[in-house]
Amino acid sequence: MTVNKRAAKVSEESLHRIFTIPVAPNSTLGRVESEISQNLAGFLGSHIAATEQALSEIEKDFADSQIPEDPAFVSDHMHHLLDKLVSQSVHTSSPNFIGHMTSALPYFILPLSKLMIGLNQNLVKIETSKAFTPMERQVLGMMHRLVYQDEEPFYQQWMHSANHSLGAFCSGGTVANLTALWVARNNLLKPDGDFKGVAREGLFKALKHYNYDGLAILVSARGHYSLKKSADVLGIGQDSVIAIPTDENNKIDCQLLEEKCQQLARENIQVLSIVGVAGTTETGNIDPLDKIADIAQRYNAHFHVDAAWGGATLLSNKYRPLLKGIELADSVTIDAHKQMYVPMGAGLVVFKNPASVAAIEHHAEYILRKGSKDLGSHTLEGSRPGMAMLVYAALHVISRPGYELLINGSIEKANYFAQLIEQHADFELVTKPELCLLTYRYNPSSVQKLLANASDVEQENINVLLDKLTEFIQKRQRENGKSFVSRTRIEVQKYQGRKTLVFRVVLANPLTTKTILQDVLAEQAQLAQESERFLPLLLSMS
Ligand SMILES: *Cc1c(COP(=O)(O)O)cnc(C)c1O
Numbered sequence: 001m002t003v004n005k006r007a008a009k010v011s012e013e014s015l016h017r018i019f020t021i022p023v024a025p026n027s028t029l030g031r032v033e034s035e036i037s038q039n040l041a042g043f044l045g046s047h048i049a050a051t052e053q054a055l056s057e058i059e060k061d062f063a064d065s066q067i068p069e070d071p072a073f074v075s076d077h078m079h080h081l082l083d084k085l086v087s088q089s090v091h092t093s094s095p096n097f098i099g100h101m102t103s104a105l106p107y108f109i110l111p112l113s114k115l116m117i118g119l120n121q122n123l124v125k126i127e128t129s130k131a132f133t134p135m136e137r138q139v140l141g142m143m144h145r146l147v148y149q150d151e152e153p154f155y156q157q158w159m160h161s162a163n164h165s166l167g168a169f170c171s172g173g174t175v176a177n178l179t180a181l182w183v184a185r186n187n188l189l190k191p192d193g194d195f196k197g198v199a200r201e202g203l204f205k206a207l208k209h210y211n212y213d214g215l216a217i218l219v220s221a222r223g224h225y226s227l228k229k230s231a232d233v234l235g236i237g238q239d240s241v242i243a244i245p246t247d248e249n250n251k252i253d254c255q256l257l258e259e260k261c262q263q264l265a266r267e268n269i270q271v272l273s274i275v276g277v278a279g280t281t282e283t284g285n286i287d288p289l290d291k292i293a294d295i296a297q298r299y300n301a302h303f304h305v306d307a308a309w310g311g312a313t314l315l316s317n318k319y320r321p322l323l324k325g326i327e328l329a330d331s332v333t334i335d336a337h338k339q340m341y342v343p344m345g346a347g348l349v350v351f352k353n354p355a356s357v358a359a360i361e362h363h364a365e366y367i368l369r370k371g372s373k374d375l376g377s378h379t380l381e382g383s384r385p386g387m388a389m390l391v392y393a394a395l396h397v398i399s400r401p402g403y404e405l406l407i408n409g410s411i412e413k414a415n416y417f418a419q420l421i422e423q424h425a426d427f428e429l430v431t432k433p434e435l436c437l438l439t440y441r442y443n444p445s446s447v448q449k450l451l452a453n454a455s456d457v458e459q460e461n462i463n464v465l466l467d468k469l470t471e472f473i474q475k476r477q478r479e480n481g482k483s484f485v486s487r488t489r490i491e492v493q494k495y496q497g498r499k500t501l502v503f504r505v506v507l508a509n510p511l512t513t514k515t516i517l518q519d520v521l522a523e524q525a526q527l528a529q530e531s532e533r534f535l536p537l538l539l540s541m542s
């Protein structure tokens with residue numbers, strides 16, 4: 001018998017070992033660990049395959065539904081992970097990948113993350129997190145102050161108050177938005193006389209008690225789909241999220257917003273919340289928050305600002321004015337895992353009024369006792385990791401002026417890229433950057449001229465072909481693996497609001513250089529020439 005493969009065995013002793021014996025530095029896992037500590041970019045660059053495999057191929061590697069009966073040596077398993085999983089993952093931190101909202105992470109995050117995992121605190125209650133609870137409350141206080149800029153005594157009074165909360169930390173913008181709307185719903189349909197409140201009696205009885213024929217959430221057509229999920233979960237229904245058209249700058253049309261509010265009032269439908277978007281996911285534009293605040297107040301609606309992506313802009317004194325009016329919001333969502341360079345799983349919502357979270361308070365006898373400072377009494381999620389520590393560390397290590405440099409740099413880079421696009425005869429800038437996000441497409445100059453003078457029908461035919469060309473270029477570029485931009489479909493005013501396919505670029509990675517941007521554009525122009533169907537067709541029309 002030839003033994004060419006060691007076999008691991010299940011035994012109490014081997015299990016004891018995995019809990020007590022560290023990974024040897026010269027083992028596979030040990031080498032991976034030291035490599036990622038010393039050169040993460042190099043490690044990712046060499047282990048993530050440049051050219052991608054079809055998902056259907058990858059699925060074959062993950063086809064077995066049986067839980068293994070035989071244990072694996074961790075080094076063998078590490079090889080398996082590198083081979084099948086890491087190699088086919090996405091290089092989100094590559095400076096050439098400018099299509100995502102997540103980018104490179106600073107190095108100090110790696111050992112700190114490991115410490116966080118090692119500590120394995122559970123923020124649901126103080127018993128399992130101790131100092132992590134006041135630390136998280138401080139982070140919420142800092143982010144609250146960033147948004148609302150209240151005075152020192154306000155924070156002294158409320159930051160660590162047991163029965164109040166300046167916000168809620170959670171896994172991301174989706175849960176943050178849901179939490180904000182949950183608070184809004186429960187405050188609107190609060191206990192009143194014999195009625196014990198929507199939290200106890202449910203939506204059906206609440207609407208009957210308050211004599212409403214329905215509730216609505218109003219947001220611009222560029223609102224994030226997490227709002228629909230929230231409306232669904234809160235029992236309000238996705239169709240009650242009403243999309244208000246935007247102007248040519250992708251900002252909510254306040255005239256139409258006001259008219260919708262009037263119409264709903266006539267129909268006896270209460271506006272639960274008006275949501276302003278501060279940095280739309282597709283175009284990065286910011287709604288006129290001060291005007292929305294005014295309308296929300298007149299219709300007694302909770303004013304929420306979804307600043308999941310753009311909220312970090314508040315850290316820049318130069319660009320903060322773009323979000324003027326945000327301090328009037330009843331609640332604001334910010335994702336630290338987007339423009340604050342913290343890893344995935346760090347979202348938060350802050351509330352103007354420290355008492356408003358009382359509306360979603362839950363208590364349990366064994367934990368979360370009334371009057372305790374347990375964070376779990378007003379968060380949707382139960383067990384939660386100490387992610388706030390990474391936000392805390394980033395705020396201290398990078399500091400506000402450091403963030404300002406990063407944010408200003410990203411916006412200026414986006415302006416530079418927009419300039420490149422505008423100067424190139426064969427590209428069309430579709431949405432100008434307000435923050436560090438822009439959209440554009442490849443559109444040969446002769447076709448651009450043709451479009452300008454075409455009838456509606458001709459325009460449509462040309463745009464259909466251009467959509468196909470955009471898709472072709474985007475896919476080809478992704479498959480080639482050198483660089484990546486994303487694509488989305490947005491309504492373009494210039495083409496009568498037609499939903500048009502565009503490239504979408506987010507310039508948040510501080511390591512992305514001007515040369516990289518020039519190369520991305522050059523590669524796209526080159527790839528367009530490889531399209532054997534759409535480009536020749538387009539050129540033959542012009
Ligand atoms: C990303 C984003 C969300 C959702 O946040 P997740 O962290 O992905 O849950 C919500 N709103 C906006 C505007 C976003 O950009």
